[in-house]
Amino acid sequence: MAGPQLFPIYGRFVGDFAPHLVSALTSDTMPELAEKVAVHSVGRRLPARPGGRYEVLLDGKVIPDQVTLGELVAERRLPPLSWFDVRWRD
Amino acid sequence: MGETRKDAARGRLRTWSALGELGRTPTEYEIVTHAMNHTTTRPLPLEMGPETFGNRYLRRHRDEAAISVPDWNRFRDPDEMTYRKYNRVQDEAETFVDRVLDEYADRRRTDLGHAPEWLDGLEAMLTPQRFAVHGLQMSAAYLAQIAPASYIGNAAAFQTGDELRRVQRLAQRTLQLRLAHPERAFGKKDRERWERDRDWQGARRAIERIFVARDWDEAFVALNLVVKPAFDAVFLAGLSALARRHGDEVDALLLENLLADSQRSARWSRALARFAVDQRPDNRTALRIHLATWRPLGDELIAGGSTLLARFGSVGDDGAVARGALDALAAEAGVG
Amino acid sequence: MNRDEWYDLARDLDWTLSYVDEKQAFPDEWTGAGAIPSSAWKDWDEPFRASYREYVRVQREKDAGAYAVKEAFKRARGFDRLDPGHQAAAMLHMGAVAMVEQMAVHMEARFARFAPSPRWRNIAVYGMLDEIRHAQLNLSFSHDLLKQAPQFDWAVKAFHTNEWGILAVRHFLDDTLLGSSCVDSAVVTNLTLEHGFTNMQFVAFAAAAMDAGDVGFSNILSSIQTDEARHAQQGFPTAGILARFDRKRAQDLLDASFWRSLRLFHLLTGPAMDYYTPVHLRKQSFKEFMTEWIVHHHLRVLDDMGLAKPWYWDQFMLSLEHGHHALHLGMWFWRPTLWFNPCAGVSRVEREWLVEKYPGWEDSWGVLWDEIIRNVNAGNMGKAYPETLPALCNLCQLPLGTALDRHHLRPYTTTYGPRLYHFCSEPCQWIFGLDPERYAGHMNVVDRFLAGQIQPMNLEGALEWMGITHDVMGNDAFQYRWAKDYAR
Numbered sequence: 001m002a003g004p005q006l007f008p009i010y011g012r013f014v015g016d017f018a019p020h021l022v023s024a025l026t027s028d029t030m031p032e033l034a035e036k037v038a039v040h041s042v043g044r045r046l047p048a049r050p051g052g053r054y055e056v057l058l059d060g061k062v063i064p065d066q067v068t069l070g071e072l073v074a075e076r077r078l079p080p081l082s083w084f085d086v087r088w089r090d
Numbered sequence: 091m092g093e094t095r096k097d098a099a100r101g102r103l104r105t106w107s108a109l110g111e112l113g114r115t116p117t118e119y120e121i122v123t124h125a126m127n128h129t130t131t132r133p134l135p136l137e138m139g140p141e142t143f144g145n146r147y148l149r150r151h152r153d154e155a156a157i158s159v160p161d162w163n164r165f166r167d168p169d170e171m172t173y174r175k176y177n178r179v180q181d182e183a184e185t186f187v188d189r190v191l192d193e194y195a196d197r198r199r200t201d202l203g204h205a206p207e208w209l210d211g212l213e214a215m216l217t218p219q220r221f222a223v224h225g226l227q228m229s230a231a232y233l234a235q236i237a238p239a240s241y242i243g244n245a246a247a248f249q250t251g252d253e254l255r256r257v258q259r260l261a262q263r264t265l266q267l268r269l270a271h272p273e274r275a276f277g278k279k280d281r282e283r284w285e286r287d288r289d290w291q292g293a294r295r296a297i298e299r300i301f302v303a304r305d306w307d308e309a310f311v312a313l314n315l316v317v318k319p320a321f322d323a324v325f326l327a328g329l330s331a332l333a334r335r336h337g338d339e340v341d342a343l344l345l346e347n348l349l350a351d352s353q354r355s356a357r358w359s360r361a362l363a364r365f366a367v368d369q370r371p372d373n374r375t376a377l378r379i380h381l382a383t384w385r386p387l388g389d390e391l392i393a394g395g396s397t398l399l400a401r402f403g404s405v406g407d408d409g410a411v412a413r414g415a416l417d418a419l420a421a422e423a424g425v426g
Numbered sequence: 427m428n429r430d431e432w433y434d435l436a437r438d439l440d441w442t443l444s445y446v447d448e449k450q451a452f453p454d455e456w457t458g459a460g461a462i463p464s465s466a467w468k469d470w471d472e473p474f475r476a477s478y479r480e481y482v483r484v485q486r487e488k489d490a491g492a493y494a495v496k497e498a499f500k501r502a503r504g505f506d507r508l509d510p511g512h513q514a515a516a517m518l519h520m521g522a523v524a525m526v527e528q529m530a531v532h533m534e535a536r537f538a539r540f541a542p543s544p545r546w547r548n549i550a551v552y553g554m555l556d557e558i559r560h561a562q563l564n565l566s567f568s569h570d571l572l573k574q575a576p577q578f579d580w581a582v583k584a585f586h587t588n589e590w591g592i593l594a595v596r597h598f599l600d601d602t603l604l605g606s607s608c609v610d611s612a613v614v615t616n617l618t619l620e621h622g623f624t625n626m627q628f629v630a631f632a633a634a635a636m637d638a639g640d641v642g643f644s645n646i647l648s649s650i651q652t653d654e655a656r657h658a659q660q661g662f663p664t665a666g667i668l669a670r671f672d673r674k675r676a677q678d679l680l681d682a683s684f685w686r687s688l689r690l691f692h693l694l695t696g697p698a699m700d701y702y703t704p705v706h707l708r709k710q711s712f713k714e715f716m717t718e719w720i721v722h723h724h725l726r727v728l729d730d731m732g733l734a735k736p737w738y739w740d741q742f743m744l745s746l747e748h749g750h751h752a753l754h755l756g757m758w759f760w761r762p763t764l765w766f767n768p769c770a771g772v773s774r775v776e777r778e779w780l781v782e783k784y785p786g787w788e789d790s791w792g793v794l795w796d797e798i799i800r801n802v803n804a805g806n807m808g809k810a811y812p813e814t815l816p817a818l819c820n821l822c823q824l825p826l827g828t829a830l831d832r833h834h835l836r837p838y839t840t841t842y843g844p845r846l847y848h849f850c851s852e853p854c855q856w857i858f859g860l861d862p863e864r865y866a867g868h869m870n871v872v873d874r875f876l877a878g879q880i881q882p883m884n885l886e887g888a889l890e891w892m893g894i895t896h897d898v899m900g901n902d903a904f905q906y907r908w909a910k911d912y913a914r
Contacts, residue, residue, distance in 0.1 A: 008876055010817040010826070010848065012835065017752055017794060018827035019817040021872055044809050045794040079846040080876065083837040103572045106582045121569045122562035126528040128585035129604065136605050137596035139867020143455045144605025173559045174493065177486040184479045196427065224439040228547060231538035234554065240528060247531060247554050250538060254551045255478045261436035262427055277435055285441055298443055301451035
């Protein structure tokens with residue numbers, strides 16, 4: 001069985017001025033993916049929110065936490081560098 | 091030197107890092123000419139898709155040329171021509187020609203004193219040159235854009251300027267002759283002569299053929315080692331001597347002055363061929379193959395041109411002199 | 427002799443080729459005549475006349491003056507005492523521009539060989555010589571400064587590297603100066619970039635340099651500009667003929683070249699004007715400058731040619747509010763990837779100026795800078811640096827998000843063949859769509875990174891791949907002293 005694969009995405013934290021290249025893993029759940037995206041913006045150009053949680057959007061729709069990137073890629077035939085949005089869940 | 095150890099420790103550069111370890115102070119020429127072509131040192135010349143026209147063209151006609159050396163940036167033009175130097179040199183040359191044309195042709199109207207046979211000669215050999223030289227100008231510009239190093243491209247660019255100079259001086263002479271002899275065909279039939287006179291066709295064919303020589307090394311050999319020196323030997327050197335024999339000091343002096351530009355071209359061309367052969371002896375073979383292709387066209391140019399000169403009173407064998415000049419150039423270039 | 431009397435004899439020099447095929451001698455990829463009939467070129471008339479004789483005399487005199495001033499100020503050795511902001515602007519300019527002048531030599535040489543009119547071929551010879559002059563003046567000036575500032579080595583070195591900003595400049599200019607037809611180049615370069623943008627840029631920058639006390643730099647910029655005004659006019663007759671015979675091509679070409687020039691200016695000019703130029707010396711904001719000079723000029727050109735405003739005009743006007751602020755933030759944040767030290771340009775005083783000139787600045791940019799400032803003041807320098815590459819546009823090569831601001835940030839994508847392409851804006855996406863084959867094979871820096879061309883795959887690997895050495899690697903020009911304005 002193949003292990004987790006690297007899968008590059010463009011991740012934009014909503015409110016920051018630019019998306020970033022993020023080397024995610026196919027095994028990443030959405031919270032794990034969100035962290036990998038947020039680290040480039042939150043605490044760098046946007047204030048952190050103590051206790052705050054993230055959510056991930058693809059094509060404007062929130063993706064449930066337990067879905068992995070690999071499942072999304074397979075299900076929607078996502079190419080590398082697909083654009084993901086991450087934002088504060090409120 | 092690029093930097094001494096002390097300089098390196100202080101992060102100081104004495105000259106461009108691209109010049110590396112020269113072991114001496116760089117010349118002004120090197121400072122403003124070195125490594126100024128960023129497309130020659132990478133597998134993909136242009137920052138475009140690999141299969142775009144520009145990349146394919148440069149790879150095929152420049153980077154995959156038959157002659158190659160480890161580093162074209164080691165070539166030096168013996169005249170060390172910079173923009174500043176070029177204008178200084180040419181401004182002085184132009185001042186001289188101004189005086190010749192203004193004082194003699196304009197003020198003293200020397201054109202009025204020429205014999206009809208010589209006026210026939212000028213109609214046949216001087217004023218139609220404008221077209222030929224425009225062709226030489228175009229091909230020099232081709233070299234300027236396809237050359238594998240800025241040291242070579244700049245020399246070709248200055249050569250292009252020289253040809254523009256020549257065209258304009260010929261245009262001025264055409265005007266002066268037309269004003270002095272309005273009943274003649276100066277400036278009216280020049281294109282026809284260029285396109286139709288049997289004795290011009292050798293030159294026209296050679297000059298047109300260069301327009302489709304795309305590989306930079308072939309274009310260089312064709313233009314600078316064969317066709318231009320052949321043309322200039324006949325229509326600058328030969329015609330200048332003939333003009334003098336006919337008492338036409340104006341054209342003799344003008345053409346002699348223009349010959350200096352031609353000799354400058356020969357100097358760097360000779361040096362470039364020598365450089366290529368010194369850097370890689372196999373280059374001699376490739377250069378000789380190009381010469382073998384183009385020399386017959388040069389000889390035809392010379393034959394037609396010499397016939398023209400002979401028709402208007404040239405004695406001696408202009409053809410042999412011109413061919414000898416080509417032989418000498420090739421020999422001095424190390425590719426004879 | 428009156429020049430006008432012999433002028434036609436020197437320029438009407440076409441003849442019918444007999445010994446080679448015309449299409450072989452003038453391949454359309456280099457000539458670019460396309461649908462324009464050959465008879466149309468008989469009317470091509472250069473906007474300025476020049477004789478070679480006048481040229482060499484005038485240029486010799488000009489150089490005597492320019493180099494004399496240069497020599498005088500070289501001896502003064504005052505460059506490193508100039509405002510660090512001005513130093514940054516000068517280093518950015520030399521690295522990004524010196525080689526471009528030499529590339530323009532090639533373009534003009536292309537005109538001199540392949541242009542479809544002998545008159546154009548002739549006039550291009552002066553352009554070719556002019557550009558050699560510009561390259562050599564820039565190099566001479568930069569070389570004099572090497573001992574004081576190694577960053578000026580980038581006047582030669584820059585284009586031999588993979589520095590990301592330089593690659594962006596090259597993506598546009600390798601194409602238009604080295605890989606395009608005469609007709610396309612004349613419209614994109616002479617008419618739009620040179621006559622529209624850089625002509626004004628040189629004037630403004632020369633004035634700014636003078637104000638900053640850099641007489642040497644101001645002197646060469648002004649001197650260069652006197653030539654530019656002349657040879658940039660080559661674009662007009664060509665564009666006029668193009669507009670008459672192939673209106674759509676003319677419109678598309680002008681629209682594409684205007685946007686691409688704008689993006690170049692967002693990168694090179696905007697940050698220099700609004701962040702590097704010392705605030706008390708700023709005469710105009712980038713937006714004011716663009717609106718007064720560039721917009722006005724371009725609209726007049728379009729009007730003269732009977733063409734319409736670019737379809738993206740509203741987006742263009744909006745980008746004047748934001749694009750360069752975005753690129754400045756990006757350049758500063760990714761400062762180790764620069765070959766010079768950028769100013770942050772957001773001290774309290776500077777910030778007041780920015781807010782006055784750009785009413786939306788606090789909401790679009792101030793919020794982001796505030797977090798950076800907090801980190802600097804708290805000593806969290808790790809957070810004041812990036813850990814990855816930004817997403818990049820597959821057309822202009824600049825980061826996604828740098829055409830507008832964070833509130834307008836959204837994806838623009840095109841799937842062509844097997845690849846997904848990203849764009850910073852609708853106009854960049856549109857340009858790609860005009861000629862996908864021209865752009866589809868290219869890999870931007872992110873693509874190259876993912877393909878394993880940058881090793882090791884970290885910041886150090888990237889810096890080495892970009893040719894950034896420790897003596898030039900960018901850091902804040904004022905060593906973050908300005909952040910004290912905000913310390914509690």
